[in-house]
Amino acid sequence: MKRPYASVLMALSLVGFGAGCSREATLTPANNASERQRVNGLGDKGWGAAAEFELLRSGERHFDWVVLNQAQVVPLIIDLDEKGQIQVNEATHSQDSLKAWFANTVANFGAEDPLILRTKPQTPLPALEGVAGIAAGAGFTNVFVLANESTQSAHSVKLNGRFVPLTTRLVWSEGGVSSSE
DSSP: OOOGGGGGGEEEEEEEETTTEEEEEEEEOOOOSSSOOEEEEEEESSSHHEEEEEEETTTTTEEEEEEEOOOOOEEEEEOOOOOOOOOEEEEEEEEHHHHHHHHHHHHHHSSOOOOEEOOEEEEEEEEHHHHHHHHHHHHHOOOEEOOGGGGGGEEEEEEEEEEEEEEEEEEEETTEEOOOO
């Protein structure tokens, strides 16, 4: 059963640049107005310290997911802890069982719902790339990484050779519940 996106509002939130840049970060200036500046490493630990990022432009904001009707759109949240362990709905998954779970989800509901990868700051980059690769292989097209304190100045993170956008919040309107910490 496919869910239409009329019920999802992409709201915007303000995010400032500069917070979270590590001392070792290497800034690559944009060559033209259509390119983003890139930086290697934001923060001092985990995936943020190891990844390449595209930065938000001056005055640009992150997209937030505001779910107005969960019967029509169901954001899928995949948690990765500091050891790289994968959890979906409080159930721990191996990469193989996650592949099977994704295949079942895509077969039953399609691959259009937003897939949010929620990490801990210490999550290793290879674990995040592994899950992003499994999601891409399953056909998910709306993949986001939930930004943390050290990565909020970034627009997107390079995972498996492509830039995946960051989001700052996921909100259900019925209860005002937010997954941002």
